[in-house]
Each structure stands twice: as C-alpha cells, then as structure tokens.
Amino acid sequence: xxxxxxxxxxxxxxxxxxxxxxxxxxxxxxxxxxxxxxxxxxxxxxxxxxxxxxxxxxxxxxxxxxxxxxxxxxxxxxxxxxxxxxxxxxxxxxxxxxxxxxxxxxxxxxxxxxxxxxxxxxxxxxxxxxxxxxxxxxxxxxxxxxxxxxxxxxxxxxxxxxxxxxxxxxxxxxxxxxxxxxxxxxxxxxxxxxxxxxxxxxxxxxxxxxxxxxxxxxxxxxxxxxxxxxxxxxxxxxxxxxxxxxxxxxxxxxxxxxxxxxxxxxxxxxxxxxxxxxxxxxxxxxxxxxxxxxxxxxxxxxxxxxxxxxxxxxxxxxxxxxxxxxxxxxxxxxxxxxxxxxxxxxxxxxxxxxxxxxxxxxxxxxxxxxxxxxxxxxxxxxxxxxxxxxxxxxxxxxxxxxxxxxxxxxxxxxxxxxxxxxxxxxxxxxxxxxxxxxxxxxxxxxxxxxxxxxxxxxxxxxxxxxxxxxxxxxxxxxxxxxxxxxxxxxxxxxxxxxxxxxxxxxxxxxxxxxxxxxxxxxxxxxxxxxxxxxxxx
Amino acid sequence: xxxxxxxxxxxxxxxxxxxxxxxxxxxxxxxxxxxxxxxxxxxxxxxxxxxxxxxxxxxxxxxxxxxxxxxxxxxxxxxxxxxxxxxxxxxxxxxxxxxxxxxxxxxxxxxxxxxxxxxxxxxxxxxxxxxxxxxxxxxxxxxxxxxxxxxxxxxxxxxxxxxx
Numbered sequence: 001x002x003x004x005x006x007x008x009x010x011x012x013x014x015x016x017x018x019x020x021x022x023x024x025x026x027x028x029x030x031x032x033x034x035x036x037x038x039x040x041x042x043x044x045x046x047x048x049x050x051x052x053x054x055x056x057x058x059x060x061x062x063x064x065x066x067x068x069x070x071x072x073x074x075x076x077x078x079x080x081x082x083x084x085x086x087x088x089x090x091x092x093x094x095x096x097x098x099x100x101x102x103x104x105x106x107x108x109x110x111x112x113x114x115x116x117x118x119x120x121x122x123x124x125x126x127x128x129x130x131x132x133x134x135x136x137x138x139x140x141x142x143x144x145x146x147x148x149x150x151x152x153x154x155x156x157x158x159x160x161x162x163x164x165x166x167x168x169x170x171x172x173x174x175x176x177x178x179x180x181x182x183x184x185x186x187x188x189x190x191x192x193x194x195x196x197x198x199x200x201x202x203x204x205x206x207x208x209x210x211x212x213x214x215x216x217x218x219x220x221x222x223x224x225x226x227x228x229x230x231x232x233x234x235x236x237x238x239x240x241x242x243x244x245x246x247x248x249x250x251x252x253x254x255x256x257x258x259x260x261x262x263x264x265x266x267x268x269x270x271x272x273x274x275x276x277x278x279x280x281x282x283x284x285x286x287x288x289x290x291x292x293x294x295x296x297x298x299x300x301x302x303x304x305x306x307x308x309x310x311x312x313x314x315x316x317x318x319x320x321x322x323x324x325x326x327x328x329x330x331x332x333x334x335x336x337x338x339x340x341x342x343x344x345x346x347x348x349x350x351x352x353x354x355x356x357x358x359x360x361x362x363x364x365x366x367x368x369x370x371x372x373x374x375x376x377x378x379x380x381x382x383x384x385x386x387x388x389x390x391x392x393x394x395x396x397x398x399x400x401x402x403x404x405x406x407x408x409x410x411x412x413x414x415x416x417x418x419x420x421x422x423x424x425x426x427x428x429x430x431x432x433x434x435x436x437x438x439x440x441x442x443x444x445x446x447x448x449x450x451x452x453x454x455x456x457x458x459x460x461x462x463x464x465x466x467x468x469x470x471x472x473x474x475x476x477x478x479x480x481x482x483x484x485x486x487x488x489x490x491x492x493x494x495x496x497x498x499x500x501x502x503x504x505x506x507x508x509x510x511x512x513x514x515x516x517x518x519x520x521x522x523x524x525x526x527x528x529x530x531x532x533x534x535x536x537x
Numbered sequence: 538x539x540x541x542x543x544x545x546x547x548x549x550x551x552x553x554x555x556x557x558x559x560x561x562x563x564x565x566x567x568x569x570x571x572x573x574x575x576x577x578x579x580x581x582x583x584x585x586x587x588x589x590x591x592x593x594x595x596x597x598x599x600x601x602x603x604x605x606x607x608x609x610x611x612x613x614x615x616x617x618x619x620x621x622x623x624x625x626x627x628x629x630x631x632x633x634x635x636x637x638x639x640x641x642x643x644x645x646x647x648x649x650x651x652x653x654x655x656x657x658x659x660x661x662x663x664x665x666x667x668x669x670x671x672x673x674x675x676x677x678x679x680x681x682x683x684x685x686x687x688x689x690x691x692x693x694x695x696x697x698x699x700x701x
Contacts, residue, residue, distance in 0.1 A: 215549075
C-alpha cells in the first residue's frame with residue numbers, strides 16, 4: 001500500500017471537470033483555495049462599501065448617500081468583513097495548512113468540509129440581497145441591538161437566517177479542525193511539537209463551537225420577538241433590551257479573539273523563519289493563547305460600560321479586561337525576543353509581520369484605554385473605538401492574512417510572487433492605512449460619534465485625511481489582486497523551491513512546490529529535525 | 538462536539554431566566570423581590586423615627602394614547618408599615634385599548650426592600666374609549682432597608698399591548 005502511494009506522488013489524480021473539481025471537492029487544498037478566493041471577494045465587496053462610507057465622510061454635510069442608506073452601509077460593511085472576509089480567510093488557511101503542518105492526508109471530515117464552504121455563498125447572497133428589498137439592508141449596526149433592529153422591515157428575517165447559515169458553517173468548520181488535529185496527527189507529531197498556527201486554530205475552534213450557537217440563539221430571539229410576539233427584549237412584555245446586549249457580547253467578545261488568534265499563529269510562523277531563530281517561548285505562547293481564550297469569556301460587559309451597570313460590575317469588568325493585556329503582552333514580547341539578535345531579512349511576509357506586531361500593539365493599547373471604565377464613558381461610540389478595532393482587525397487580522405498569503409503562496413502555486421511588487425504593496429498599504437485610521441483616534445477623542453453620515457465642521461480636516469488614506473488603502477488591495485493573479489499565472493515570477501525560504505522549518509517545506517493534490521498519504525512518522533518546535537513535554 | 542454546539546444554543550435561551558433570577562437576587566434593574574406581603578409584615582421591626590421619601594413616577598410609551606400619572610408625587614413613609622397610593626389613567630382615544638405596565642425601583646440596591654402587596658403591573662388593563670380609572674398600589678418598605686437610603690423612586694411605564 002505505502003509502496004503504491006509513494007509511487008503515485010507525482011501524479012495528482014485531480015478530478016476532471018470544473019464541477020467535480022470545485023463544486024464536489026473534498027480535497028482540503030481545493031477547499032482551502034475556495035475559502036481564500038471567497039474571502040477575498042467578500043473583502044473587496046466589504047471594502048467597496050467602506051469606500052462609499054469614506055466618500056460620504058470626505059466632507060461635512062450630506063453629499064452622496066442618505067442617512068438611512070449610510071447606516072445600512074456601516075452595518076453591512078461590518079457583517080461582510082467579519083463573517084465574510086476575515087473568518088473564511090482563516091478557515092481557508094486552516095484547510096490548506098493544518099493537514100500539511102501535522103502530516104495528515106486531509107481534513108478528518110472531508111465531505112462536511114465541502115458543505116461548510118458551499119453554505120457560505122448562499123448565506124451571503126441572502127444577506128446582500130437585502131440591499132435590494134423594501135426598507136433596504138439591516139441598518140442597526142452589526143451588533144443588531146433591539147429595539148432598533150426590530151424596526152427595520154423585511155431584512156431582519158434574511159439577516160437572521162444568513163447568520164444561522166454562517167454559524168452552521170463555522171461550527172462545522174471548527175468541528176472539522178478539532179477532529180483533524182486530535183485524530184490525524186502523523187506519528188511522532190506530539191501536541192507540543194505542533195506549529196503555533198495549528199495550536200491557535202485548535203483553541204479558536206473551541207471558541208467557535210462555544211459562542212456561535214449563542215449568537216444563533218440571540219438572533220433567533222430577535223426573530224421570534226419580531227414575528228411571533230415573544231417579548232425577550234421588549235420591555236412592554238417584561239423583557240429587557242439590555243439582555244440582548246449581554247447575550248450578544250457573550251458571543252461578541254470571544255468572536256473578536258476568533259478573528260485574532262489565528263493571526264497570532266500566522267505571525268508566529270513567519271517571524272522565526274525570517275529571523276532564522278526558533279520562536280522564543282513556544283510553550284508560553286501556547287499557554288498565553290489558551291489564557292486569552294479563557295479570559296475572552298468573562299469580560300463581555302466592557303462593551304456595555306455606558307449602558308448602566310452597578311459600580312461593582314464596572315470595576316470587575318474593567319480589571320478582568322486589563323488582565324488580558326498580560327497574556328497578550330507575553331506574545332508581543334516573545335515576538336520581539338524572536339527577532340532579537342536574529343539574522344533578519346525583510347522579505348514581504350516579514351515586513352507585513354513586523355508591521356502587524358507594531359500596529360496591532362497600538363490597537364491593543366487603545367483597547368486598554370477603553371478598558372478603563374470611567375474613561376470609556378467619553379470614548380464610547382465615538383471614532384476612537386472605530387480607530388481601535390480597525391487597528392486590531394485591519395492592521396492586525398488583515399495584515400496577518402496578507403502576510404500569510406505572501407508566505408505560503410509559493411507553496412500553493414509553485415511560483416514566487418514578485419518581491420518588488422510585494423514590497424510596493426506593503427509600503428503603499430502600511431502608509432495609507434495609518435493615514436486612514438490614525439486620525440480617527442483624534443476624531444474620537446474630540447467627540448465625533450460613529451455611524452453618523454454628517455459631522456460638525458471642526459472634524460472636517462481629519463476626516464478628509466482619513467478618506468484619502470482610505471481610498472489609497474482600497475486601491476492598494478486592488479493592486480494586491482493583480483500581484484496574486486500574476487503569481488498564480490506565473491507571469492514575471494520565478495519557480496519556487498520546495499523549501500522556499502532559507503530559514504523555514506515545518507512539514508510544509510518538505511513537500512514539493514506547488515503542493516501536490518495529495519500529501520502525507522503514507523502515514524510515516526515525522527522527523528524531529530523537520531519541525532520548528534520540539535519541546536520535551 | 539455537535540452536542541456542545543446544541544447545548545450552547547440552548548444556553549443562549551437559558552440566559553433569559555438566568556438574567557431575570559440574577560436581577561431579582563441582586564436587585565439590579567430595579568426588580569423587586571417576589572416575597573408575599575403577609576410574610577413580610579410579620580418580620581417588621583417598626584422604627585417610628587425613621588422617615589423614607591418615596592417618589593412616584595409614571596410614563597406612557599409613545600405608542601399608547603393614554604394619560605397616566607401618579608395622584609401624589611411624593612410620600613413620607615416609615616419602613617415596616619403598609620401604605621397605599623393610586624395612579625390615574627385615562628384612555629384619550631376613541632377606541633378600547635389594552636395596555637400593560639412595567640415598573641422599576643431605584644436605587645437598584647434598595648429595590649429588594651420594596652414590597653408591593655397590590656399592584657397593576659404586568660396585568661392587562663383594558664380601558665374603554667375615554668374611560669378614566671384609579672389604580673391602587675399598596676406597598677411596604679422593609680424595615681431592614683439599609684440606613685444610607687432615604688429616597689426611593691417607584692416608576693411605572695405603560696405600554697400598548699402589541700395585539701390591541
């Protein structure tokens with residue numbers, strides 16, 4: 001058996017025909033590719049909505065869109081970016097890389113894998129179709145707070161069912177990741193030998209299983225409140241709208257870590273490679289990730305300081321939130337220590353990763369500022385929070401995704417991307433993203449509220465800078481499409497070697513580039529010298 | 538793991554009663570305790586010198602075309618004794634309308650010591666076109682009320698019943 005398999009390695013056995021290859025695929029690499037392409041498409045769609053938002057905010061006054069449509073834009077931008085772009089992108093990475101990194105032939109549940117991807121296009125078609133309905137798309141913000149969200153017309157049912165489908169997709173994906181990591185590791189691949197990307201995804205998957213159903217429950221209650229006369233969140237029937245906020249943020253806070261933990265994993269793969277040193281503090285990284293995941297469950301009401309809470313509650317949620325900076329600090333210092341005295345080179349993935357460490361930390365610090373309950377009363381619902389979560393999600397999660405694409409695309413396609421174009425993309429994006437989001441800190445401190453299409457004239461200049469940065473950043477990502485396209489087609493590129501990067505360690509660098517359709521089918525034990533981390537535990 | 542997912546879905550719904558119980562135990566949200574008045578009366582130690590001001594407040598949700606207000610806005614009470622006041626309501630529309638009131642007591646930590654023995658809250662009140670009514674509230678402020686509380690507010694909000 002193993003003989004025949006090794007013999008067949010060079011022949012891919014890809015299914016023939018578009019439908020069989022893509023629609024009916026059970027191959028983790030193909031599904032990973034589908035996820036990544038889908039996420040990229042959603043990133044462009046969500047980005048297009050953001051461009052309209054920045055266009056409207058270019059100057060004070062109403063120029064291009066009406067307030068109601070503006071609110072639809074902010075709501076849909078957030079829903080699409082969170083559930084359509086960032087989360088599927090990470091699932092794409094998980095599908096592509098986890099089986100390869102742990103020496104497994106595929107994901108544990110390949111047919112379910114196919115299903116969890118193909119739900120997504122339907123869910124988003126349903127969600128985006130609300131733009132074309134009477135009353136338009138949901139406009140109450142991505143947090144969907146009642147009673148406002150219940151007053152929005154027909155879109156509620158579509159949004160709720162779309163969220164149900166997304167939830168089912170995420171939960172199935174998470175179950176698949178856990179089953180794969182727990183059961184399909186190659187012999188000699190102990191838990192504490194796994195790459196950190198695998199570890200962060202294992203923990204993320206547990207978060208997903210724990211909180212996506214809670215979100216589904218919350219939106220189901222919205223649905224029954226709206227259509228079946230229940231009064232979960234309606235004070236007239238003895239319900240309480242604040243209850244929704246508690247349930248939502250019980251989901252919502254772990255959700256923000258679902259979007260950032262896999263980026264920690266990607267960065268922890270890239271920094272050691274280009275520093276030519278093992279990751280500093282591997283085991284502490286694993287424990288820090290688990291600690292962040294645990295803490296994410298007990299800090300939710302820091303999103304609700306200004307809603308009204310007893311003094312003791314404010315204090316508890318303030319201190320618990322600040323506690324998170326300890327494991328996060330462990331990670332940041334470990335990354336810095338990994339680079340310390342390393343033989344560093346600055347290829348494109350490394351540039352994005354270093355930018356991640358610096359800019360994500362800025363986002364972390366502004367988060368710490370808002371964790372201070374009395375201060376939060378000033379910052380709440382201003383552009384300060386907008387600046388904060390865009391620093392952690394754009395220069396955090398999205399930068400990590402882009403870094404990961406540059407890092408692994410030679411392995412995926414067999415072609416090196418153009419280093420020159422990659423560096424242009426990096427500097428273009430990094431400068432423009434700071435022009436885009438940094439002034440928003442000042443706007444927020446000066447009191448400009450979020451989710452408002454018009455503003456007082458004293459905010460005009462910073463908004464104009466922010467919009468210019470926004471357009472430039474948006475354009476840079478269109479440029480990124482071109483870079484990726486050229487790499488896939490092999491235009492103006494060189495062939496990638498198997499190891500790709502001089503300092504790279506880990507199983508993915510011991511298979512050919514491009515990665516064959518099937519890998520690790522013989523079940524041979526992995527060799528310690530191929531791995532980046534071999535902890536004696 | 539599918540089971541965990543299903544359980545967590547259920548957990549979201551379990552949060553609803555949990556939240557209510559939590560609010561009742563702690564008095565958050567101004568919910569009063571569910572104790573029966575007769576039991577409360579037996580345990581009272583009346584201190585005649587102590588006076589607590591009770592303020593009454595009444596609001597109507599914008600969808601309900603009623604007039605609704607307390608007949609007296611303030612009352613000086615001694616904790617441990619039974620008191621009675623009335624709210625006035627009038628249907629300003631030309632149709633029969635059913636409404637329902639919710640209440641809250643502030644400050645939240647004092648709400649646990651506010652016992653209503655008779656109240657129109659949460660029961661459906663149907664007023665005929667232009668009908669007026671007086672609705673009684675009887676209550677006891679528990680004598681165990683902490684010393685730092687001297688003023689309490691009882692607030693009602695009347696909502697239109699969705700079906701009417």
